[in-house]
Amino acid sequence: MARIGIIGSAGRMGNALQAAVAAAGHEFAGGIDRPENGGGDPLALAQTSDVLVDFSAPGALEFNLDAAIHAGVPIVIGTTGLEERHHWLIDSAAVSIPVLQTGNTSLGVTLLAHLVQEAAQRLGEDWDIEIVETHHRMKVDAPSGTALLLGEAAARGRGVHLADEAVRGRDGITGARKAGTIGFAALRGGSVAGDHSVHFLADNERLTFSHLAENRGIFARGAIRAAEWVIGKAPGRYTMPEVLGL
Numbered sequence: 343m344a345r346i347g348i349i350g351s352a353g354r355m356g357n358a359l360q361a362a363v364a365a366a367g368h369e370f371a372g373g374i375d376r377p378e379n380g381g382g383d384p385l386a387l388a389q390t391s392d393v394l395v396d397f398s399a400p401g402a403l404e405f406n407l408d409a410a411i412h413a414g415v416p417i418v419i420g421t422t423g424l425e426e427r428h429h430w431l432i433d434s435a436a437v438s439i440p441v442l443q444t445g446n447t448s449l450g451v452t453l454l455a456h457l458v459q460e461a462a463q464r465l466g467e468d469w470d471i472e473i474v475e476t477h478h479r480m481k482v483d484a485p486s487g488t489a490l491l492l493g494e495a496a497a498r499g500r501g502v503h504l505a506d507e508a509v510r511g512r513d514g515i516t517g518a519r520k521a522g523t524i525g526f527a528a529l530r531g532g533s534v535a536g537d538h539s540v541h542f543l544a545d546n547e548r549l550t551f552s553h554l555a556e557n558r559g560i561f562a563r564g565a566i567r568a569a570e571w572v573i574g575k576a577p578g579r580y581t582m583p584e585v586l587g588l
């Protein structure tokens with residue numbers, strides 16, 4: 343049994359995580375939310391937790407990492423909308439504590455990323471890659487963390503950097519599609535928990551890989567598995583394939 347502290351505990355994922363903590367027989371060490379809402383102190387939570395699980399907002403990341411470092415506890419980060427500077431903060435925290443960061447904690451998406459990497463590697467550049475994601479109307483970031491994770495997998499398969507090849511949305515006279523680019527499109531509406539499709543489009547044939555999340559329980563269970571796994575690990579930066587042995 344582990345004491346699991348949840349950052350963003352009153353949110354959609356926070357509620358799903360609390361249910362998953364109980365279902366897995368762990369102790370809910372407490373939760374915090376936005377400080378303006380009287381949400382609690384990350385350091386105090388870290389000091390009474392064996393692991394922190396953060397599904398909140400990018401603006402909270404630096405404080406949460408500092409709290410985990412000062413308390414010497416591992417942290418699982420599921421928050422999306424992260425920018426390059428957030429990844430630097432994670433790299434720097436991972437020098438002193440175990441940090442597991444991922445845009446998607448589900449088993450299905452973790453496997454999907456493997457398949458996408460392999461397909462991108464085998465199919466080559468005359469197959470255009472387009473990633474389409476659909477999420478509920480309350481989601482605040484785009485493209486989703488998962489879409490970016492899948493884009494990274496495709497770029498790895500092709501041996502390129504996603505930052506050099508990504509086309510994040512099109513509007514107006516865009517010109518013809520540039521060979522080798524990886525396109526992203528985001529739909530928002532309703533209560534969709536999270537759908538992702540990676541399309542490989544060639545002349546006269548198309549291959550599509552899709553993952554459809556039916557509820558947040560899949561993310562919450564994956565996050566708790568990640569939290570169990572990361573406790574006791576050496577300082578470093580980890581991600582989901584290591585947890586799931588893929």
Ligand SMILES: NC(=O)C1=CN([C@@H]2O[C@H](COP(=O)(O)OP(=O)(O)OC[C@H]3O[C@@H](n4cnc5c(N)ncnc54)[C@H](OP(=O)(O)O)[C@@H]3O)[C@@H](O)[C@H]2O)C=CC1
Pocket residue numbers: 349350351352353354355356374375376377379381397398399401402419420421422423444445446447448487561
């Ligand atoms: N990696 C994965 O598998 C998944 C990742 N996510 C990501 O998790 C994050 C949360 O999603 P979701 O639960 O739907 O969002 P919600 O808006 O429902 O919840 C976010 C929670 O974080 C809290 N919060 C906001 N700012 C801070 C802060 N500065 N410090 C502490 N807490 C804060 C909010 O509190 P308040 O209400 O007071 O603002 C709220 O309780 C998003 O980035 C989302 O993309 C979601 C699903 C799966």
Ligand SMILES: O=C(O)C1=N[C@H](C(=O)O)C[C@H](O)C1
Pocket residue numbers: 422423445446477481482485486487488489535536537
């Ligand atoms: O905000 C969400 O809801 C989700 N966010 C993650 C993302 O940005 O990919 C994971 C999942 O798709 C749900």
